[in-house]
Amino acid sequence: MNTQARMTTDIDVDEFRKIVRSRRSVRRFTDEPIPDAILDECLDLAMLAPNSSNLQPWEFRVVRTPALRDRVAHACLGQNAAKTAPVLIGIVARTGTWRDHSRRAVDEWPGESVPPIVEKYYRKIAPLHYSQGPLGAFGLAKKMLGAVTGLRKPVPRGPYSPCAMRVWAAKSTALAAENLMLALRAHGFDSCPMEGFDAWRINRLLDVPDDGDVIMMLAAGRCGEKGIYSQQYRFNRNEFVHYL
Ligand SMILES: Cc1cc2nc3c(=O)[nH]c(=O)nc-3n(C[C@H](O)[C@H](O)[C@H](O)COP(=O)(O)O)c2cc1C
Numbered sequence: 001m002n003t004q005a006r007m008t009t010d011i012d013v014d015e016f017r018k019i020v021r022s023r024r025s026v027r028r029f030t031d032e033p034i035p036d037a038i039l040d041e042c043l044d045l046a047m048l049a050p051n052s053s054n055l056q057p058w059e060f061r062v063v064r065t066p067a068l069r070d071r072v073a074h075a076c077l078g079q080n081a082a083k084t085a086p087v088l089i090g091i092v093a094r095t096g097t098w099r100d101h102s103r104r105a106v107d108e109w110p111g112e113s114v115p116p117i118v119e120k121y122y123r124k125i126a127p128l129h130y131s132q133g134p135l136g137a138f139g140l141a142k143k144m145l146g147a148v149t150g151l152r153k154p155v156p157r158g159p160y161s162p163c164a165m166r167v168w169a170a171k172s173t174a175l176a177a178e179n180l181m182l183a184l185r186a187h188g189f190d191s192c193p194m195e196g197f198d199a200w201r202i203n204r205l206l207d208v209p210d211d212g213d214v215i216m217m218l219a220a221g222r223c224g225e226k227g228i229y230s231q232q233y234r235f236n237r238n239e240f241v242h243y244l
Contacts, residue, residue: 019185024228026190029084029221033064038187039087039220046180051172053126055101058173060180061090061206068205075201076217081192085219090202091177091193093169095162096211102126129156130168136161170215177216190223 043060051057063072064087072090076082102122106114132139143160150157159168181191193216202214 019182023181023185024232025192026223026227027081027192027229028224028227029086030224031086032222033086034189034220042180042183042187045183046176049176049179052168054105055098057094057097057169058176059092059094059212061092063088072205075205076194076197079194079196081194081219084224086221089218089220090206090214091173091216091218092208092212093173093215094212095165095169098130132162132165166213170213173215177218184220189220192219194219
């Protein structure tokens with residue numbers, strides 16, 4: 001299926017443009033629910049996002065029950081998007097799943113046999129690369145070693161601390177979040193990513209594991225009346241795009 005999708009030549013760029021351009025952060029939703037099948041498909045598409053070493057360090061905690069939704073909306077500082085959305089999704093980046101996922105990347109390899117280079121990567125290189133050791137000591141040792149060997153040749157410069165691991169997980173998870181927003185839009189639904197929330201309360205309400213960071217809460221549903229607050233604008237591209 002993936003290979004076939006990759007070979008598809010009849011991709012309509014106008015449709016893609018339409019999806020990207022029509023996505024807006026919506027702050028007021030109607031109470032129309034998102035059908036389960038559509039939400040499931042959007043989450044499947046989210047999980048097709050590119051991610052570091054295919055270690056899939058994300059999790060999606062979907063809140064639909066009204067009672068919990070109200071409490072989660074309250075923890076989202078009572079923002080209109082959270083108060084009106086039929087679905088709230090905690091988008092969680094996890095730093096503690098990579099070891100298990102490294103094993104599974106080999107065990108669940110889709111081909112007949114695992115290529116030796118893949119096996120070596122997940123069994124030897126990934127554990128070396130992502131382990132930080134107690135109190136980050138191993139990460140620090142790798143950083144110092146890298147600084148010395150890096151004088152002569154290019155070397156990886158991280159992630160070499162627990163904090164860098166959080167950035168590592170957040171990068172891939174944010175890409176999944178964008179896939180999710182665009183997939184919702186493609187189905188005619190809308191969303192609002194939110195970082196305005198009380199993380200302490202959200203972690204408890206969503207039962208987020210200790211190694212999890214809710215990188216954003218996503219409010220999702222159908223755009224309601226006056227759901228878009230203002231015209232979309234961006235700064236001049238010449239300040240941000242540099243051809244070297
Ligand atoms: C990481 C992140 C956090 C955001 N947090 C909030 C938020 O807490 N509340 C809100 O109303 N919008 C939030 N937004 C939406 C932005 O304000 C919005 O994307 C931006 O103003 C551009 O508008 P557009 O998404 O309609 O293009 C957030 C967006 C991102 C990517």
